[in-house]
Structure formats: C-alpha cells, structure tokens
Amino acid sequence: MNTSEVLSARDVDLFYGETPAVVNAQISLRKGEVAAITGQSGSGKSSLLYCLAGVLPVSCGEVCFEGRSLGALDDEELSALRRERFGFVFQYGELLPELTVEENTALPLRLAGRRKSDALAAAGEILGRLGLAELRERRPSQVSGGQSQRVAVARALVHRPAVIFADEPTGSLDSSNATAVLEEFLTLARSQGTAVVLVTHDTQVAARADNRYTMCDGTLTAQVREVS
Template identity: 75%
Template sequence: MDAILRAEGVDLFYGTQKAVNGADFSLRRGEVTAIMGSSGSGKSSLLYCLAGVLAPTNGSVSFDGVAFSKLSDDDLSTLRRERFGFVFQYGELLPELTVEENAALPLRLAGQRKGPAHAAAGEVLGRLGMTELLQRRTSQLSGGQSQRVAVARALVHRPDVVFADEPTGALDSVNASAVLEEFLRLARDQGTAVVIVTHDATVAGHADSRYTMTDGILK
C-alpha cells in the first residue's frame, strides 16, 4: 500500500544546530509507527516537520502525494486542522472549557454546529469511559482523565493521521497503559494512522513499525 505520509531527506536546523539529519520516513493508512529516541535526539523536531508545523531546512514532506511546500499557509493550516490530530504529553487542554467542549473543538473550528459537534464528542468520550464527566471543567480532572480528553479531541474528526508526542509520558504506568490501549483501539477502529514519538520501549511495542532516532539520524 502506498504511503499516505512521506518524508525524504529531511534536515532541520535551529540556527547552526542540526536537529534532524537527512530523515526518510513513510507511513501507510491505518498504520501505527513509533519513533523512539532519548531526550534531545531530534524525534519531536521530526514529528513537527511530519505534521507540517515546522518547515524542514532541506528535503520534503508530503501528504497524500502533495508536498507541504506546494501548499499555501492557509491550505496547510486547513490540512492540519481537518485531516490531522494531535496528542501531546500534557494534554494541552483549555481549562476554561468543559470536557465535552474541549473534545468537540476540532469540529467547531471546522464550522460544525454545536449540537452535532457535541454529540460526536460525547460518543468518542463515551468509548473512553468519560460519559459521566462531560460537563466537568478540565482543570478538575486527573492526569489520566485529561489525557483521555486529549485523545478524544485528536480523534473526534476522524483524521487521517494522529501525531502523538510522548502521549503517556506524564502518566503513571497503570494510566499510561489504559490510555494508550484505548487510543490505539479507537484509531485502528476508524482507520487512522498514528505516529508516536516516545522514549518508552513498552509504548513502542504497540506499534506496527518502529524507527530509532539518535543525534538527529533516523534509522
């Protein structure tokens, strides 16, 4: 099957420091891929290049056969909003919004009306065991609960790819395992491809394929 996401010869410099060195990467539809590496290895920098958040210094990244460099800023923003999802280590939720409102945010930003957007968010949150907490402020949640909301927000609009940067790094082992399993089950159920950046071999063990990054070099 052809790759939905592909990077070829990607370099990324921060000033004179080379964070990513000639990375080649491919991801198929529905595939879960882990990028492993220690802190400072460049794996998060590569993830942000793959997601179109950072533009590589050299090389190219393409989605569905179209290079990011060929897209306008507005088109690239629309691509990230409508076809990508993101899960971060600490959730990055909006504390002034409820659980339901946070999870529905991608749909609301895409112009969907409140009723259908909240119904879709409620369905995903229900599959993550959060039905009783829909109206709670996210500032009142535990770490594991917050990360479930972040997972729901990443998947609610049924994206083609989810980018997860150390998605369980802030959780204890019990919560980490539960959230990760639910995240990947939901992603696989809807055919979403997932790129997970992690330093944890246990997390990487859930992936279909694995890369290792050392000093900016991806293998």
C-alpha cells in the same frame, strides 16, 4: 489495511541555524498504521514530528501528505490541513481550562465549521467509547491526569483525522494509566483508519507500534522486527 501511503518524509533535513536537528530522515506511513519514534531527549524526534505535521518547514527534502508536498502549501492551506486532516496529542493534554470536557473534545469539529449540536453529539459519542460520558460537564481541573489524557485522545480522534501526531502522549502518567490510555488510543485510531506518529522515550510504548524507529543525533533508523 489500505496499503496506500498517507504520509512520507524523504531526505528530510532540519537545521536550527547551523545546528542539524534532523538529518536525511526517511519515513512512510499508511492508513491505520502506527509508527513509533524513540530516542533520548534532544535526539531530534520531536523536531521530526513537527516537520511531519507541517509545523516546522524542512530545510531540505520533502514531506508529503496523500502525495502532495507540504512545501507546496501556503500558510492558509497548512493551517486547514492541520485543523481538518491532522490530530495532535501532547504529553500534558493541553486542554482549555475554560471549556468543559465535552466542549474540549468537540473543539476540532467546531473549528472546522460544524454546527455546535452536531459537534457536541460527536464528542459525546467518542467520550462514551472511552468511558468518559459521565465527565462531559466537568472542567479539566475537575478530572484526574489519566482522565484528562483520555479527553485529549478523544479530541484528537473526534474529527476522524487521517494522521495523529502524538508527542509523549503517556509521559505524564503512571504505568497503569499509561497502559490503559495507550491501549484505548491505538485501538480507536486503528479502528477508524487513522495513522499515528508516536514519539516516545518508552520502549514498551513503542512496542505497540507497527513500525519502530530510533533517533540519535538527528539520524532516524528503522528497526527491523525479529521473527520468532
């Protein structure tokens, strides 16, 4: 594993008006590393995720990607960063209903300017790696919940992003599907050197991460792994 830092947060605060959502958060992520953030609903974990992704501007402190502060980027640069270097997986997949599975998967590449034929070829390849090749021409309404979430994972990985931000990526699935989707997701991410920030309330999901953090009332605490 490359030990260079890909993403970091230092002394990050986020306020909604006068209400603190994130307080003095510190986190560091390297290439191919998975960091899990657990906590109760309303603890601030999703707010921190969106700060790390540059979706929410921090109130204080700094988020850096590959050594560059997100606060130094203008809106166009941030949009390009999220489109080209970041990937996203959400709880309910958020697939576009009018597109096929293959077209949904290819979308990040198309938005980055790749030719349609190249984008669809890359989409077909990663769908095959996830066992979804036979679903390429189906619409999201024609696949199961577990299959839909696998497509969302394929879409997040297809452009080989530096970091994927995953907000409760298995929260809508039963335990069997959740385990399978998570295994495939993290195996593929690690194999291509993509770092993952994983927000979850499920401690079993978090146990698959390299580094674990808990969040309570906006305060992020690193968990120390026990040595057996």
